[in-house]
Amino acid sequence: MNTKKSISKNKTEAVRKETNHTTKTSTISSESDALPNKTTPAFLMTIYDEHKYIGVLMKVLAEQLENISSKGTADFDLMFDIMHYMREFPDRFHHPREEVLFLLLKEKDSSLTPTIKNLLNHHEHFGDRGDLILDALNDIIHKFTISKKDALQDLFEDYISVLETHIELEETEILCRAIDLLDESDWQQLKHRTTVVEDPIFGHQVHQRYRRIYDHLAQRIEKAADDFTLMEFVGLGAFFESIEPLSLGISEISDIINSHSKQVYRTNANCYKSLRVSPPNQRTDYIAKPVNCFLDCYDVYVDGLFNIGKVLRKTREKVAEPYSTGFNLLKELEKQ
Numbered sequence: 001m002n003t004k005k006s007i008s009k010n011k012t013e014a015v016r017k018e019t020n021h022t023t024k025t026s027t028i029s030s031e032s033d034a035l036p037n038k039t040t041p042a043f044l045m046t047i048y049d050e051h052k053y054i055g056v057l058m059k060v061l062a063e064q065l066e067n068i069s070s071k072g073t074a075d076f077d078l079m080f081d082i083m084h085y086m087r088e089f090p091d092r093f094h095h096p097r098e099e100v101l102f103l104l105l106k107e108k109d110s111s112l113t114p115t116i117k118n119l120l121n122h123h124e125h126f127g128d129r130g131d132l133i134l135d136a137l138n139d140i141i142h143k144f145t146i147s148k149k150d151a152l153q154d155l156f157e158d159y160i161s162v163l164e165t166h167i168e169l170e171e172t173e174i175l176c177r178a179i180d181l182l183d184e185s186d187w188q189q190l191k192h193r194t195t196v197v198e199d200p201i202f203g204h205q206v207h208q209r210y211r212r213i214y215d216h217l218a219q220r221i222e223k224a225a226d227d228f229t230l231m232e233f234v235g236l237g238a239f240f241e242s243i244e245p246l247s248l249g250i251s252e253i254s255d256i257i258n259s260h261s262k263q264v265y266r267t268n269a270n271c272y273k274s275l276r277v278s279p280p281n282q283r284t285d286y287i288a289k290p291v292n293c294f295l296d297c298y299d300v301y302v303d304g305l306f307n308i309g310k311v312l313r314k315t316r317e318k319v320a321e322p323y324s325t326g327f328n329l330l331k332e333l334e335k336q
Contacts, residue, residue: 080137108181122166
């Protein structure tokens with residue numbers, strides 16, 4: 001066995017063991033404590049926002065992995081660009097900023113040391129894993145090494161799994177504690193000791209190197225908007241025509257719509273209220289905040305449509321006719 005691969009495998013197993021140990025023995029804070037709000041310091045908000053952006057990219061990678069499993073291929077150039085971004089931005093700027101915060105928190109509360117040690121191991125793991133993934137992708141793209149696809153899937157699944165655990169650990173056990181432990185002078189100290197570099201994808205200007213990623217995300221948002229519009233056009237009319245056959249499932253659908261609508265409304269209301277009450281310093285923030293808001297709502301829309309779809313499938317035969325009529329009408333309108 002190659003020595004480099006052997007060492008990497010041993011380190012991966014160690015990271016997994018430490019992650020499991022920390023997760024089992026730690027006291028997880030409540031969900032509300034882990035979420036940012038209007039009083040969250042700017043230093044932490046930047047970290048929370050970057051976690052959100054990383055999460056979006058991990059979903060794209062997961063979709064590409066699914067394509068490998070189901071179709072035997074994927075957009076390997078897109079996957080390479082995402083991993084290049086992960087090595088060039090989060091690993092070089094996001095994680096070092098977190099590590100300065102970790103050091104200060106250990107001074108304030110030594111009980112956080114085991115968790116912080118685990119998180120630091122994760123940071124090292126992401127660098128090692130990221131390089132291996134980039135090498136494998138490069139071989140597939142430029143050398144057509146098809147045999148490496150299985151190994152690539154294993155590398156990605158490990159990378160995404162550890163990263164998701166890592167972010168959850170940070171947000172539930174470290175970042176929320178920082179709000180309690182640090183005062184204004186500490187936040188100023190962190191500001192002066194770290195450098196905030198604008199995100200090359202989600203910042204005010206997209207770097208040309210990552211244009212492929214930006215275009216892919218833009219297409220996802222456009223498709224989500226089209227799907228939601230289509231659901232409104234077809235779904236509302238069909239819903240009222242199908243009241244009787246849907247009587248058994250109507251209360252469940254109502255609960256889903258009510259729950260998700262309230263969640264989306266609160267998210268949007270808080271976003272625009274914050275813009276009205278505390279106008280941002282930069283004009284571009286008037287665009288950035290609504291974009292962040294849309295990303296927050298995206299999963300809510302998808303989850304809501306998915307759950308509604310499950311209920312509708314229970315009575316598929318009875319409601320097929322009005323939905324089919326709506327779709328046919330929509331197609332006719334598109335032809336005109």
